Amino acid sequence: MSLVIKGGTIVAADRSYAADVLVEDGTITAIGAGLNGDKELDAAGCYVMPGGIDPHTHLDMPFMGANSADDYEHGTRAGLAGGTTMVIDFCIPEHGQPLLDAFAAWDKRSQGATSDFSYHMCVTYWSDKVREDMAKVVERGVTTFKHFMAYKGALMVNDEEMFASFQRCAELGAMPLVHAENGDIVAALQKHYLAKGVTGPEGHALSRPPDVEGEAANRAIMLAYQAGCPIYIVHTSCIPAHEAIARARALGKRVYGEPLIQHLVLDESEYYNKDWRHAARRVMSPPFRDKLHQEDL
Template sequence: MPHPEPLDLVVRGGTVINADWQGAADVLVGDGRVRALVEPGACPPDAIRRAGAAELDATGRLVLPGGVDPHCHVGFTSGEFTSLDDYHQATTAAVFGGTTTIVDFAIPRPGEHPADVVALQRAKAAEGLCDSALHACVVDWDDTVPEQLRAVVADGVVTVKMFTTYRGETMAEEKTILNVMTHLRDLGGMVVVHCEADHIITDVQERRASAGAIGAGHHATTRPELAETASVAEILAIAESVAAPVYFVHQSTPEAVDLVARARSRGVRAFTETVAHHLVLDDSAYAGPHPERFVCCPPLRSSTTVAGLRSRVFHGQVATIGSDHCCYDTAQKESARHDVRAMPNGLPGVETRMPVLFGELVVERGLPLGRFVAMTCANPARLNGLYPRKGVIAPGADADFALWDPAATHEVRATGLHMATDYTPYEGMRLTGRPRTVVVGGRVVVDEGRLTDPEPRGRHLASGPLGPALIC
């Protein structure tokens, strides 16, 4: 046995794919961590048996880092609706899709304090089948917020989300955003912003309602692209004025991505996240029989806009791709389909994010595997202070990875998924490539479509400071 440390698992015969390196290697695992990558065959089967380690044959498989989903809403309440999953359900779905770390949001309801909500959400991590981290959220600024920010950063939550829409619920005013940016900058953290200009959306929606065109089938016209780009420009100006980093969630238009790219060229630490459904679905879904199932914010865009957004992915302008997972079911969606202002916004996607992106971007359009891993694993870990513990297969990293069959074909069906809902927006999509075996902390939790280790061992991950040299 060429490695002196005790081993629990050896993955042999596969091709390891990291963001910056790929090649044939055997992966040695001990005590939940990657101990080493070695030449194929360096640990012969009889030596593995003598060491008492388990063995996974990854011949013909790609060994990818476990996905890091930077954008999940678990048990999320908005208005009168609450999404239907808990941490156990959401992380079960995640691991079946090759994701082994999720980043949830601790969003306060009116009257709640950000630090208190972080503490409540953090306690739920132990229900999970995989690890989780958190984004905090600030809605209103008062004299208590600076100390709350210090407290949440000390607790390992270094990213804070704010919204420029949903007035009266989660929307933060520009001065609040500037104050939070400034304080987080000095604490080694970063603001995460949902950008849609509320005044533009409100005006458009009032006019659409007067015309009788405010139902789910008209959703794409009620939140125009201009509202997103106008808000991104404003938030970039604030970030640049105080030299603070900023991360934009679910950017849905090429123009918004270009604004961020130009700011980066000026030295602003600005980062684009997009999400799977904005890259593979378009607004024709609102003309179908169930438009309410596709109501999300920002809405699905035109096929031309989707193509432009995909091109930015291929040109390296997108840092991360999340799911924006929000697990409502059809009944919840249908209950307010007549008025999108009252509907629950969001799509289920934590389980489908990586298979859909692999099939649609890697297999169908030739996205390099290293770039796929960068946007779904490594960069989300970096931008949430979790790298190199997560997002990479390397000595010292957590032994979270998935063995992918790059040639397996399958059809997406809600009945074959594990999310706490009765539908998927990708119903009927034919995909090539899927995870066959998923390892979390050195334990095989999924193998060939079966949950092999259902015991919850999830941990709340403390994120490290992001620092001035944050890049990806």
Template sequence: MAFREPIDLIVRGGTVVNADWQGAADVLVRDGRVLALVEPGTYRSADTRGVTEIDASGRLVLPGGVDPHCHVGFTSGEFTSLDDYRQATTAAVFGGTTTIVDFAIPRPGQQPADVVAAQRAKADQGLCNSALHACVVEWDDTVPEQLRSVVADGVVTVKMFTTYRGETMADEKTILNVMTTLRDLGGMVCVHCEADHIISDVQERGEAAGAISACHHADTRPELAETASVAEILAIAESVAAPVYFVHQSTPEAVDLVARARSRGVRAFTEAVAHHLVLDESAYAGAHPERFVCCPPLRSAPTVAGLRDRVRMGQVATIGSDHCCYDTAQKESVSHDVRAMPNGLPGVETRMPVLFSELVVKGGLPLGRFVEALCANPARLNGLYPRKGVIAPGSDADFAVWDPSLTYEMRSAALHMATDYTPYEGLTVTGRPVTVVVGGRPVTDAGRLLDPTPRGRHIRSGALDRALVC
């Protein structure tokens, strides 16, 4: 039966891939939302004036990526990353990502709710939509009301750190209090887990031995620091029956701790990030070790292989970028001491293409699992599903038309991030988005920016209760 309702856009001839279904379908869009998926060639209309058509023959049509871990214009110590919302979201859409989740991290003396409001106001600079994680560093009598306020405003996740003493590190009682408060508000704590006391001790010994520069970074933040902290945070969450999400887990042992807790009924979730799945600590022996300084650091090749296995086993819920857009000059300025270096790698543009190539093309990961980890689950665990992360009637018309066989070399000069390097320089990559649609508008096509109009908006997250089922 022909479908005849008026539309604005049709994507014809592609294979639609959702987390739980894939097949040949034409995608019909009206007023920025998916109207229907129909059998190929069955749409008929007497008036096609004003209808944009995209030919996706021989290509995949994926939901726009949801990157659950981006730092835009992020200040840490003496350094601020170099991008704003316009630059970060431009890079995102060229890489097939159509929603980013940024962090509102307070500096000393700032209040969490005030930082959320300030960061949220920047969202309309973007080419695509964005959501936020709040952050709490220290508990006081004002925090419960601040958390109620930010959740009411659609920010339902709060990041906390167990490292970076004196800057963003929160103590165990603060973490417990925030977990308990968010549990009752339908939200969730997201934790950066590295045991600060272990790291401090190792770094002091490294300094004494003259081994504290960028090339020694992997040794200064050992795997044990991560697993020790994960075990402690899981115990706190289990004690108060609160959900918890672990950002950028970098070792199979850490992922296994979370999986075992989930088997006991703890609502615990693992996020991995692209560079921990693709790169290893051999990068610190290269010409520019400072470019690869991130926390947790890149791990050994066997550890990377074990982490990839956990992705294939379904133990990793989401895969983000942990995008931090510093450049080489910023990193080189303090490369003699990793304790003072800006931590983080640029990656919002490269996340989906690199992982498609490494995990799907080379690693055999099913397409549905790829979409689940990079689109659907990030949307679910940030209260954005089914508006984001799926191609279905009523969802936002955000998707990437993907050429799965196009092979090329990753080069920083061809990217759009506000930095002078990519950690994947020279990597042979297969598969990339050729056309990206945001809110029913084709924004990029064949490497060109079609529509530079900043129509991004802050997206309110909903309560997470339904998403947090083990």
């Protein structure tokens, strides 16, 4: 069965141009003028572009006694409606849970997916078993391993654990990912603001200032460099983190920073909205920043 997307404007990485697209058995086989197929889709006046890949989702994620609102079925359906045809979700082992057991749990969660998907594996603790299982995870085709420098007492790993994992990534040709926030300082600041009676959504941003992210980004970059592997810093949100990445790249280090759309369009004023539910729904880590950081991003 073949399909021709007819008369649209192709949007490629370097240019836009008028052409037809021939799809055979789910694969694009030709792009050009005057193509024919069993079925035609009129794309006149429309842009035709590749589906988006979202490399950072948390679908049906268990965390702090709750699960994220979107499961795999609804999250991927929403993505398809917006042109996202693949997501890369995070497989997160509980402390002490074998990586492959977590893999199996996420395979069950993902059965309702309506688009393509893949995983990043998270390293939430360190042991000889984790080191061994990382090779098996790579054999399954997952070559990225995320580390949380925040969420003390839950997902956070310390520098020694992270460095050991980075070294293993270097051996396997894998890429470590890092959530860069200094978890010890965040925990201390949370206690500080709670003691002052700050309990609203604004306290979330106050307890996770930009320098906390910048310090962690610098530290993660140093650890990766010493381990001999590249590093990908997820959801960078502030000037100190951006500057750390820029400095490292200027020195030829293999460092990548990831922006998320919400940090590009929302700022910290969201946390001071008079509607508490409005503000609370926008709590995420790292938090939304002052517009100065947003412009830098």
